[in-house]
Amino acid sequence: MGSMTGLRLHTVTTDDGARLAAYVREPATESTTSKPRTIVLAHGWLLSHRSWLPVVDLLPDDVRVVLWDQRGHGDSTLAHGGRKVGDESVRRLGHDLQTVIDQLLPADSRFVLGGHSMGGMTVLAYAGVAPEQVATRVERVLLVSTAAGGLRGTGRPGEEAFMRTLRHVPLRLGRSMTLKGQRKTAFGKQPRDEDVRAATAIVRGTRANVFAAYYQALMAHDEVASLAALRDLAVEVIVGSRDKLTPPVLARRLGEELPDAHVTVLPDKGHMLLWEAPEVLAQELQR
Template sequence: MSRTLTAVSADGSPVHVEVHGPEGAPAVVLAHGWTCSTEFWAAQVRELAADHRVVVYDQRGHGRTAAAAVGTDVLADDLEAVLASVLAPGEKAVLAGHSMGGMTLMAASGRAAFAEHAAAVLLCSTGSSRLIAESLVLPMRAGRLRTRITRLILGARAPLGPVTPLSKRILKYATMGPGSAPERVAECARIVHACPRKSRVAWAHVLGELDLDAGVRELRVPAVVVAGTADRLTPIVLARRLAAELPLCVELVELAGMGHMTPVEAPEVVTAKIRELVGAYVKAKSGVESGVESVAKSGAKEEAA
């Protein structure tokens, strides 16, 4: 069972939303990353929709959502609108974000709708700050020169053009692990090349100046961090920093040899972690302490100690 709807964001902009799976099933909300779209979560939708209500939506300027504005506040506004449009008052869901989608969760962590609806989060291949400085896309020594050139490359206004063997090789080098299957590289290339140039450039500038460290500290729900050890865009150091700074991080999953596109490169792992979070924090029986309460109490005991 699938349906589409339009959420209306704070500035009146329409946001394209899709809901897959049976009504009344535990809810999962998936936020995609920079230059991607709802199609990026195809594997998770396919596997989870049999017994979950899986919500995917297009971020501003991506897929079928127009870009009237950009910025981290816009990411948070749009997520709030999506949550309000698909979840009942007080209904909890697992929220998962890849790359810019993970940053969306950080940006929204202090919002009322996030507190109302987020039971737990999965953060895939993401970071809260220093994205350009830590990027390993360029095989150079870290420093001002590498940062400056990386910023120019990621924010380049040149069109990506059609998907070709060369463009797939470039995309694989920059965003995927060396052992990525050709069909998964082709899938990512098709999605990324479909992103409008204007939106790609506009969001590149936002990500280049990103600082959501405060949002990480406000993300007070159980969190799992997933990252590839071969990620050049958001290197593993960013994931380890997130895991250390999140108030309730329950697990850091490091995927050996995987790159930035973890939901596509390692769909079984990402899907399994979403299922685990739903089972632990959304399906708690009435009268039984929920996973959120259990983790929060554990954290409180550790602080007291």
């Protein structure tokens, strides 16, 4: 699942009282001639900061890395320090990202942004929330298995009604999320068993009400207008050819809105590129 070596825990408190568990890996050695590169990474729906660890473990130790558990995920609370879901939205996650940056990064320092799945959507929401900060401080952006909008459910009868009911169930998903289901839905061709187990373990720790609330948030997600804040930046969009959750057509739409962005489709890979292609992502973050 990746090592925890070198990550220091911080608590970031948002303006509505959510307590975000954040983790910073400081550079192993300090340069006397230049500031260390800083990389800020946002994780996806039902996951936690741990999903980025296979990539972080491949980054050189002279890089500062900032991770956090999105509200309601991992060890982070929802508003007012609680576990009760409210009017959750991707735009709110963009505000959270701005708070993480403001509280944990040196003032006026520049950084690289990366986001996977809902984390990529968080990056887009942040661009809409703080376009001036993006213009002056963000060096480049990596968007992995994500979309600016246009997400759809499975189309199963009663899905939306089921999610409304599930909002009131604060229990962890547990073994309702099976290895077989995760392998089929989230991964591409012939994933490693240990990767499927690692991802499933994180998903099982997420609460059912958070699952439902952010399903609704993702269905309502639309940050196409926020892409304007990224048009002058180097943006890399990466997606797996077998991604069932955010398929390549959504990545290509990002490329259409960001003409200078580079879109890469990885053959036979699925949605969980943090496990399926960590070397590709680590290399891109170091450009």
